[in-house]
Amino acid sequence: MIKLIITDMDGTLLDDRHGLHPDFWTIEEQLHEQGIRFAVASGRQYYNLFEKFEPLKERMIFFAENGTHVMHKGEELYINKLDTKAAHNFIRIGRDIPGVQIVLCCKDTAYVETRDPEFISEIKKYYERLEYIEDLTSIKNDVLKVTICDYRGVETNSYHAFKEFEKDFKVAIAARIFLDITSITANKGNAIREVQKKLGIDTSEIIVFGDYLNDLEMIQNAENSYAMKNAHPEILRTARYITKWDNNENGVLETIRELGLVPNEVKVG
Secondary structure, rough: OOOOEEEOHHHEEEEOOOOOOHHHHHHHHHHOOOOEEEEOOOOOHHHHHHHHHHHHOOOOEEEHHHHHHEEEEEEEEEEOOOOOOOOOOOOOOOOOOOEEEEEEOOOOOOOOOOOOHHHHHOOOOOOOOOEEOOHHHHOHHHHHHEEEEEEOOOOOOOHHHHHHHHOEEEEEEEEEEEEEEEEEEOOOOHHHHHHHHOOOOOOOHHHEOOOOOHHHHHHOOOOOEEEEOOHHHHHHHOOOOOOOOOHHEEEEOOOOOOOOOOOOOOOOO
16 A cells, blocks of 8 residues: 655656646546645755645655755654764865856755856756855754756766765766765665665555666665656666656646546646
């Protein structure tokens, strides 16, 4: 019996315009009535996820910042911090890479050291709390991750500057233009396992949906793992199942319906 559905956001539950299909609210209600919890696991900030799903704040689980920060009903279920000195080192490296902007993601807010309007417009899609500061390395708050924004494409450009740190830190390609650096043990899969223990939910009772490399551990650790039709090739190879629909075709919602987890009268699309 399925007790928990966990989905990535961008490229998975959301369409390419970062939109949430209006039928989501009806389907989530139907799942809730049957005792199935719904959760999102994203590189986005907790406050961004909370704002997007505010009507469901009392029952949704938020796996934020790529599994470094998990919240439920305003309670912190799990946190996995990044060493502050290491974060400052990654910031200094990032500053030397042409075309790169940096976000220092802390527990209570995120910080940037640029006011570039194009970058700010892009990053505000993912961060509800965002502050400008002249020097990111002056921040001493609890750090969750360092995010590299690289419009030239992280896989072919900035990733190579951080690859050498993969033995000691998690260096995750989160999207074409985003690279997230966290503690070596921080990922969506580990966060989900910790929450499973607290909630008494077995791996066989969970369904996960993902599309990109920051979803890899989540996909690897789930018996009922779905790669989106539009997923990265490695996610497509790793997942047990592949959706028939991509994120612009409401793939998550359509699959939930196809699996018979919601009544037939609930129409999607």
